[in-house]
Amino acid sequence: MAAVRFSEVDKRFGPVTAVSGLTLDVADGEFMVLVGPSGSGKTTALRMLAGLESISAGEVSIGERVVNKVAPRERDIAMVFQDYALYPQMTVYDNLAFGLRRRKVRKEDIDRRVASAAESLDITPYLERRPGQLSGGQAQRVALGRALVREPQVFLMDEPLSNLDAKLRTQTRGEIRRLQQQVRTTTVYVTHDQVEAMTMGDRIAVMNDGVLEQCGTPEELYERPANRFVAGFIGSPAMSFFDAAAQADGDGVRLRAGALDLLVPGAPRLPAQVTVGVRPEGARPWSGGGSGRLGPVRGTVEYVEALGRETFLGVATDGARLIVHHDGRATEQVGDAIEFGIAPGGLRFFDTDSGVAIA
Amino acid sequence: MTSRRDQSLTLVILGVFSLVALLPIVGILVTAVQDPNGLRSFGSFDGIHLGNFGDAWTQGHFGSYLRSSTIVAVTVVVVSSVFSLLAGYAFGMMRFRGADVLFYVLLLGLMVPMEAVIVPLYYDLRDLKLTDTYWALILPQIGSSVAFGTFWMRAFFRTVPRSLVEAARIDGASTWFTLWRVLLPLARPAVLTMVVLLFMWTWNEFLLALVMVSDEGLRTAPLGLSFFQGRNTSNLTLLAAGAVIVATPVVVLYVFLQRHFIRGMLAGAVKG
Numbered sequence: 001m002a003a004v005r006f007s008e009v010d011k012r013f014g015p016v017t018a019v020s021g022l023t024l025d026v027a028d029g030e031f032m033v034l035v036g037p038s039g040s041g042k043t044t045a046l047r048m049l050a051g052l053e054s055i056s057a058g059e060v061s062i063g064e065r066v067v068n069k070v071a072p073r074e075r076d077i078a079m080v081f082q083d084y085a086l087y088p089q090m091t092v093y094d095n096l097a098f099g100l101r102r103r104k105v106r107k108e109d110i111d112r113r114v115a116s117a118a119e120s121l122d123i124t125p126y127l128e129r130r131p132g133q134l135s136g137g138q139a140q141r142v143a144l145g146r147a148l149v150r151e152p153q154v155f156l157m158d159e160p161l162s163n164l165d166a167k168l169r170t171q172t173r174g175e176i177r178r179l180q181q182q183v184r185t186t187t188v189y190v191t192h193d194q195v196e197a198m199t200m201g202d203r204i205a206v207m208n209d210g211v212l213e214q215c216g217t218p219e220e221l222y223e224r225p226a227n228r229f230v231a232g233f234i235g236s237p238a239m240s241f242f243d244a245a246a247q248a249d250g251d252g253v254r255l256r257a258g259a260l261d262l263l264v265p266g267a268p269r270l271p272a273q274v275t276v277g278v279r280p281e282g283a284r285p286w287s288g289g290g291s292g293r294l295g296p297v298r299g300t301v302e303y304v305e306a307l308g309r310e311t312f313l314g315v316a317t318d319g320a321r322l323i324v325h326h327d328g329r330a331t332e333q334v335g336d337a338i339e340f341g342i343a344p345g346g347l348r349f350f351d352t353d354s355g356v357a358i359a
Numbered sequence: 360m361t362s363r364r365d366q367s368l369t370l371v372i373l374g375v376f377s378l379v380a381l382l383p384i385v386g387i388l389v390t391a392v393q394d395p396n397g398l399r400s401f402g403s404f405d406g407i408h409l410g411n412f413g414d415a416w417t418q419g420h421f422g423s424y425l426r427s428s429t430i431v432a433v434t435v436v437v438v439s440s441v442f443s444l445l446a447g448y449a450f451g452m453m454r455f456r457g458a459d460v461l462f463y464v465l466l467l468g469l470m471v472p473m474e475a476v477i478v479p480l481y482y483d484l485r486d487l488k489l490t491d492t493y494w495a496l497i498l499p500q501i502g503s504s505v506a507f508g509t510f511w512m513r514a515f516f517r518t519v520p521r522s523l524v525e526a527a528r529i530d531g532a533s534t535w536f537t538l539w540r541v542l543l544p545l546a547r548p549a550v551l552t553m554v555v556l557l558f559m560w561t562w563n564e565f566l567l568a569l570v571m572v573s574d575e576g577l578r579t580a581p582l583g584l585s586f587f588q589g590r591n592t593s594n595l596t597l598l599a600a601g602a603v604i605v606a607t608p609v610v611v612l613y614v615f616l617q618r619h620f621i622r623g624m625l626a627g628a629v630k631g
Contacts, residue, residue, distance in 0.1 A: 050525075050529060051528075051529075052525050052528070052529075071528075072525075072528045072529045073528060073529060073530070073531040073532070073533075075529075077529060078529065078530075079525075079526065079529050081522040081525070081526060082522070083520055083522055085520060085522035085523050085525065085526035086526075087523065087526075087527075087541055088545065089544040089545060098527075098530050098532075099529075099530035099531055102530055102531030102532055102536075103531050146526075146530075150530075
């Protein structure tokens, strides 16, 4: 096991910069998730770590060793690919044993390690099958097994769950996490799915347009996003934003946007124009002034997302569009008028021009 | 869904074209086993006379011609296949400066017909003292075969997921090992199809042999057949038997590799 370090790493494809100035430390044994939208540079960063892409500038280290010029096979890493990349003409056993044979591991050790990986992934009955005879979930487990059996210093995973259906994805998510905690191998995991990132990562690195926007624990990213991009990307449903005029008023700040007029007690010093972010759970149906929420804010229901245990209502007010969280089933229908309150602690403020969070 | 009428129409059209393609072949086969003295017209039938093949073989020196053809075709196919596989792998899987330009230069070999280069090629090979040797037949055909083979294998390698090669690299396989042990087993239909096509084209090459060799011991089968025809313009049965002898190796190879050939031709065209 080893720590991983990206130090001011750039990757350029001709005139296009895919990754710019990436500096990131992954601790020994840590599960680090790189998350971001398509084209954010997360996969390129992973491929540079794997040695599958050259590095235009900066340094990538595994343990104490700078690996910029080290061939992939000498980096002591194992990778799980999005399409699994199983060798189609080989049996599952041979797929698992391939990397060990290349490293001249003794046959008895190969047998033992393959059997152990197959057992922990529940693929022992399929060892003599070929990848074409496996279901998507089984193939996915074989791909994991191929990485596991190598006992490498670092696991690299490139969106390994994206080809699975929703139920299997949730199940495999837990399985990967369990295995990682069992072997404590440093893992860098790439995904565009922020739910995967939040549920799996010890820490999450959010990337956008080739730049690392923020790196922190899931809680830090959710509670204290560094900027508007991270605030909008992390959390489902996403945070709602509206631009407001801010004015100091006694101990608090008065926010005005259209007909919306909120006096926020204890708010930080804000510029005259500010972008306000509200998480769905920060806006709830109005239950009177005693709740401590700001309001009531009046609006019209635009859409209803009933998930059974909870309901999210898209609400348009004069001045903002917000998502209101409702426990259980909501009685409101599209077009109904609604009153709701906003928890003052749930408000986040961002500079309107730069998007940087205002603490 | 195709209607019954569409299916019938398709069958009729395919049947007509199959007949057009097969009739001359059946005609030659039938003529080749006719009584050489009783022949009335091309394609007529009056019993089977397999002795014609023996006569044609001895009179036409087909043993020598087939030996030359085998030497040339096997060498060209083996060397071209290896080169094509390596070049196709490089063009299909690797990223390197100038790859596109190099590939288009290579494609020129596909586009320029042998007739266009045969005269300068003759002078070049004569200067190198290679005319009237097997090299004069082998080297130019390796050149043109590698152009096609590279084009063919590059197309195949482009269909292989890059992640497969990357997985092998991370697993510790060298480029060489990845090609032979990971990719070649997948490429088998494409390689065998290429082998059949190259063998067929090399075996049937006529102009090059006509221009480059004059020694009868070096004559290839199609050239030998042509000389044999010149000597036996009136004996149709012997001519047909000679034609059958010359065509047989290609047909045997095709039948032997047919299953792979069809799969290779369909590769990339059909999902699955």
